[in-house]
Amino acid sequence: xPPAIAASALxxxxxxxxxxxxxxxxxxxxxxxxxxxxxxxxxxxxIKMLTGLLTPTSGSIQIxxxxxxxxxxEVKRSIGVVPExxxxxxxxxxxxxxxxxxxxxxxxxxTTELRSAELLDFMGLANESRKLIADYSHGMGKxxxxxxxxxxxxxxxxxxxxxxxxxxxxxxxxxxMLQSMIARGATIFLTSHVLEIVERLCSHIAxxxxxxxxxxxxxxxxxxxxxxxxxxxxxxxxxxEARTRLTLEEIFLNVVGSDSTGASHHxxxxxxxx
Amino acid sequence: MAQxxxxxxxxxxxxxxxxxxxxxAIACLRWRMLVNGFRRKGGTGELIGRIIVYPVLAGMxxxxxxxxxxxxxxxxxxxxxxxxxxxxxGTFAFCQLLNINLGQPGSTFDPTQLIRFPLRLRNxxxxxxxxxxxxxxxxxxxxxxxxxxxxxxxxxxxLWLYAAIALLLFxxxxxxxxxxxxxxxxxxxxxxxxxxxxxxxxxxxSIGIQYLNFTFNPAYxxxxxxxxxxxxxxxxxxxxxxxxxxxxxxxxxxxxxLLSAARSAFVPYLLSSVAVALYATVFFAxxxxxxxxxxxxxxxxxxxxxxxxxxTAKTRLAAASTAFRPSPVRRTLLSPTVSTLLxxxxxxxxxxxxxxxxxxxxxxxVFFFATRLAVRSGGASWLFPAAxxxxxxxxxxxxxxxxxxxxxxxxxxxxxxxxxxDVVLAKNLVNILIAVLEIFVVLAIISYVAAPPPLWVVAAxxxxxxxxxxxxxxxxxxxxLSAPKKIDLTRATRKQTTGLSALIAVGIxxxxxxxxxxxxxxxxxxxxxxxxxxxFALLAxxxxxxxxxGLHSIDRYALDHREQLFAELCKAS
Numbered sequence: 001x002p003p004a005i006a007a008s009a010l011x012x013x014x015x016x017x018x019x020x021x022x023x024x025x026x027x028x029x030x031x032x033x034x035x036x037x038x039x040x041x042x043x044x045x046x047i048k049m050l051t052g053l054l055t056p057t058s059g060s061i062q063i064x065x066x067x068x069x070x071x072x073x074e075v076k077r078s079i080g081v082v083p084e085x086x087x088x089x090x091x092x093x094x095x096x097x098x099x100x101x102x103x104x105x106x107x108x109x110x111t112t113e114l115r116s117a118e119l120l121d122f123m124g125l126a127n128e129s130r131k132l133i134a135d136y137s138h139g140m141g142k143x144x145x146x147x148x149x150x151x152x153x154x155x156x157x158x159x160x161x162x163x164x165x166x167x168x169x170x171x172x173x174x175x176x177m178l179q180s181m182i183a184r185g186a187t188i189f190l191t192s193h194v195l196e197i198v199e200r201l202c203s204h205i206a207x208x209x210x211x212x213x214x215x216x217x218x219x220x221x222x223x224x225x226x227x228x229x230x231x232x233x234x235x236x237x238x239x240x241e242a243r244t245r246l247t248l249e250e251i252f253l254n255v256v257g258s259d260s261t262g263a264s265h266h267x268x269x270x271x272x273x274x
Numbered sequence: 275m276a277q278x279x280x281x282x283x284x285x286x287x288x289x290x291x292x293x294x295x296x297x298x299a300i301a302c303l304r305w306r307m308l309v310n311g312f313r314r315k316g317g318t319g320e321l322i323g324r325i326i327v328y329p330v331l332a333g334m335x336x337x338x339x340x341x342x343x344x345x346x347x348x349x350x351x352x353x354x355x356x357x358x359x360x361x362x363x364g365t366f367a368f369c370q371l372l373n374i375n376l377g378q379p380g381s382t383f384d385p386t387q388l389i390r391f392p393l394r395l396r397n398x399x400x401x402x403x404x405x406x407x408x409x410x411x412x413x414x415x416x417x418x419x420x421x422x423x424x425x426x427x428x429x430x431x432x433l434w435l436y437a438a439i440a441l442l443l444f445x446x447x448x449x450x451x452x453x454x455x456x457x458x459x460x461x462x463x464x465x466x467x468x469x470x471x472x473x474x475x476x477x478x479x480s481i482g483i484q485y486l487n488f489t490f491n492p493a494y495x496x497x498x499x500x501x502x503x504x505x506x507x508x509x510x511x512x513x514x515x516x517x518x519x520x521x522x523x524x525x526x527x528x529x530x531x532l533l534s535a536a537r538s539a540f541v542p543y544l545l546s547s548v549a550v551a552l553y554a555t556v557f558f559a560x561x562x563x564x565x566x567x568x569x570x571x572x573x574x575x576x577x578x579x580x581x582x583x584x585x586t587a588k589t590r591l592a593a594a595s596t597a598f599r600p601s602p603v604r605r606t607l608l609s610p611t612v613s614t615l616l617x618x619x620x621x622x623x624x625x626x627x628x629x630x631x632x633x634x635x636x637x638x639x640v641f642f643f644a645t646r647l648a649v650r651s652g653g654a655s656w657l658f659p660a661a662x663x664x665x666x667x668x669x670x671x672x673x674x675x676x677x678x679x680x681x682x683x684x685x686x687x688x689x690x691x692x693x694x695x696d697v698v699l700a701k702n703l704v705n706i707l708i709a710v711l712e713i714f715v716v717l718a719i720i721s722y723v724a725a726p727p728p729l730w731v732v733a734a735x736x737x738x739x740x741x742x743x744x745x746x747x748x749x750x751x752x753x754x755l756s757a758p759k760k761i762d763l764t765r766a767t768r769k770q771t772t773g774l775s776a777l778i779a780v781g782i783x784x785x786x787x788x789x790x791x792x793x794x795x796x797x798x799x800x801x802x803x804x805x806x807x808x809x810f811a812l813l814a815x816x817x818x819x820x821x822x823x824g825l826h827s828i829d830r831y832a833l834d835h836r837e838q839l840f841a842e843l844c845k846a847s
Contacts, residue, residue, distance in 0.1 A: 051689045053840070056831065076691035083689065085682030085844040091625040092618070103614035132625070135713050 002065030004029040004156050004187035005050065010059035012045050019045040021211035022059070027189060027204070029064075029155075032182050034202035035191045038256055042211040043191045044084055044160060050189070051081045051158050063156055077105065078153030082162050086145040087179055090134030095146050096124050097133060105152035112151070119147040123173065138165040146174060151183070157181065159190045163197055175201060199248035207255050215255045219248070226254045287483035293397060300388070300401060319757055323773025335414040338368060339421040346425025350433075355533055358422065365418045366448055372411035373452050374429045374476065386568055399565045403558075406453045411630060419445040426532065436535035436543060443550040444528040450557035451524075457564040470627045477631040484639055515780045524550050608703075611692060615700030622679060624706065629672070629679075633708055636668040637715050644723045658720045658727040659735045665712045666739060669705055670783055672776040673750030676701045678761040682844040694832040695825055698754075709743055730804050737810035742786040744817035748824040749778060755828075758842045789813075 005027040012020040020042040027033045039044045048054035050061055052072055061068040063075045082086075102112030120126040123143040128136075133144065146162060157178075163171050170241055178188055178201065182199055192198050198205070205222060207215040215222055223246050246254075342361050349357040385405050388398065406412065423441040427434045462468050513520075520526050531546035608616065623630060640661045676698070677684040687697045713736065718725060727735075753775045771779070793810075797803050832839075 053685060053688050054837065073691045073693070076689060079689070081689040082680075083685050085685060085840075087683050087685040087689070089622075089680055089683040089686075091622050091679065096618075096621060100614060101686070101690070104611065104686075104692060105611075106691070178462050219613070 006062040008060045011057045013057045017234045023213055029187050030185055030190045031204050032202045034198040034205040037208035041208045050173050068184050077224045078155045080149035080157045082145045082149045082159045084160045086141050088133045096207045115151050139167055141165050147202050154185045163194055209256050222251050226251045308489055319774035323777055335417050339417040342418045343421030343425040346422040347429045350426045350429035355536055359529040361422055362528055369411045369415040375574050389569055395569050398569050399562045402565050411451050415448055416445050433535055440528050440531045447524045447550055447554040450554050454557045454561040457561050473627045524553050598756050611696045612700050619704040636665040640716055641719050644719055655727055655731045657724055661716045662735055665716055669709050670746045671779045673705050674753045674779050675759050675771040676754040678759050684843050694829045698751050698828050730807055734806040734810050737814045738790050741813045741817040744821040746782050748821045755832050755839055758839050760843050
């Protein structure tokens with residue numbers, strides 16, 4: 001079976017600046033894949049290229065074995081996307097928007113209406129039937145964007161910061177939905193700065209830094225790698241520190257390094273802070 | 275790490291230097307935003323657009339100023355100083371109209387963001403006031419006031435000081451009035467419903483002005499001077515009746531002060547001038563009151579007011595089919611994708627009162643215009659082409675920024691399984707359908723108020739409209755993708771396209787008009803008027819070919835320009 005998402009030597013430059021530099025990715029079907037990196041590392045650029053929103057300077061992308069550039073319509077039919085800006089239409093109501101999106105993905109009218117109603121009910125937006133999307137709060141917009149991304153039952157879902165600005169109750173609803181999608185065989189590619197959520201949801205993780213993949217594997221593999229690097233075994237036995245289970249945040253900081261963004265952490269240099 | 279300047283430490287008192295530094299920083303910010311605007315992709319186009327548009331604006335400033343100056347000289351020289359009131363009322367009305375049509379400051383930067391900085395209220399008010407000083411309306415209003423003062427001084431040099439002070443105070447009151455009104459209007463327009471009501475009022479006001487223009491302007495009323503003079507007398511009688519009230523308002527008070535100065539009555543001059551200054555103070559205080567509320571951090575937007583209603587228990591719907599069911603294939607003229615896009619476009623049109631009225635307005639004006647001109651010209655055959663050309667002017671600019679209203683939503687078209695050709699086609703079909711609707715309405719109006727135009731005129735005009743529309747759509751589609759402009763729904767007065775796109779739209783329209791006029795003149799002198807139909811048919815066929823080729827390559831073009839599209843449309847408001 002081909003990987004759900006495969007990128008090979010994916011590169012994107014903006015003038016002299018290389019935002020994504022020869023990235024190779026392989027996400028197997030059914031994986032909940034977390035894509036992490038510090039600010040400006042190339043996460044959004046990568047996800048934009050994987051979803052057809054940005055042309056790569058070089059490299060290839062395959063989704064479920066189909067080449068994105070050779071067969072864009074077929075690929076887009078099988079993916080769902082929540083992009084950075086949510087891609088909502090402010091002058092429509094939520095129901096009108098979902099009906100529009102469903103029809104654009106080729107669903108028949110009856111199925112679209114049924115799924116729209118079901119999704120709005122699930123997301124707690126059913127009582128906002130007359131409100132225009134322009135009048136929605138940020139969190140409501142996120143929920144609607146996710147509903148729109150899944151209405152056609154995509155096999156691969158790309159989510160760029162889906163939990164940003166979403167309250168705890170809504171976040172829990174979304175997590176439940178995403179986990180049930182994984183249980184049914186979908187593949188989810190997620191970027192988020194909330195590492196606790198990524199740790200709870202994702203089985204596999206890649207970390208990008210300065211446009212290059214610096215770590216890639218299952219959470220346990222990454223944890224083992226970092227632990228081995230941090231605390232080498234003493235007399236053949238793992239040290240006491242190594243027995244402590246590392247959190248994703250610790251793994252991330254270790255892989256990326258505290259100076260990755262050029263920020264200094266010497267507290268004495270900010271001694272004027274009260 | 276460098277030590278922080280001890281003067282900036284929070285325990286020290288805030289200094290005047292620090293305040294000056296804040297003002298300087300804000301001035302720099304405004305300047306950099308202006309300059310950086312030209313550095314973005316498409317910035318050169320914008321610069322070219324401004325270079326072309328600014329002389330037009332200069333004409334709008336110098337024309338009325340020179341006219342007002344000459345009139346002021348004439349009134350003063352001929353001993354009718356009291357007529358200066360007409361000029362001042364005209365200046366006041368002109369400035370308010372310009373403010374509505376050319377916009378208020380803050381379109382590139384939300385000045386309420388400044389409240390997060392350690393600004394004193396009085397400085398904040400001052401900064402907000404300064405933000406509005408260099409609007410076109412205020413600059414033009416000041417130029418006109420200066421020209422009136424100059425006209426008076428040239429006619430009566432001994433009045434120079436009085437005229438200068440009186441006109442300065444009038445100008446101050448005028449500027450502060452518009453700043454006060456628009457500050458409060460912005461507060462009232464903070465919700466969508468209010469904006470729609472306001473747009474409706476502007477629409478009604480504009481139609482009212484046009485109605486008065488067509489009813490009372492002698493240029494449209496030849497042969498009906500008796501009716502006109504009767505109506506003008508009626509208006510004058512109303513004016514005389516309300517004059518005692520108007521006498522207490524700034525334009526009349528300024529005129530009173532000038533009359534007093536001419537009579538060397540200094541106390542009445544002083545009293546009138548102080549009264550105008552008091553008006554300016556009241557306007558400023560009302561403006562400051564609004565700014566003080568802003569300064570305290572109010573947030574009136576719809577998003578801020580978005581509170582989820584408590585969920586009511588709903589019966590769970592039966593689970594929709596989990597299997598992917600493609601749409602059944604139906605034999606229709608349009609594909610299901612284009613039909614769905616078309617339905618969405620009509621929803622957008624219905625929900626956007628400003629856009630909708632912008633399309634309806636030309637037809638209403640055609641009605642006024644045709645009613646007057648049909649009586650004068652007895653149903654001339656040029657009436658239908660002229661009316662249709664006027665209506666077309668309202669439709670063409672909309673195709674030059676097709677994605678502007680959708681903002682970040684435009685990304686959907688690129689990640690959904692769509693061809694951009696279908697999206698663009700749906701948007702173009704809306705334009706074409708509106709044009710068709712307007713053609714029918716205009717034809718009905720002309721046939722009703724004058725006479726049905728000859729068949730060859732109808733045929734030739736329709737073919738010309740089709741040609742112009744197809745050429746405009748071809749270029750408009752490209753400009754929509756390569757030079758989009760995010761349309762801010764929170765502003766009642768806004769530009770629908772970039773400056774250069776608007777110029778291209780006008781250029782295409784005028785070019786097409788020129789070609790059509792030349793052909794019509796040639797046909798007239800060769801007595802081959804019927805030949806216009808096949809000639810325009812050929813032009814329409816050529817335009818259709820051009821449009822078809824443009825549409826065929828639009829997917830590639832869209833992919834090449836999507837970054838420019840997203841950079842503009844996905845930017846934060």
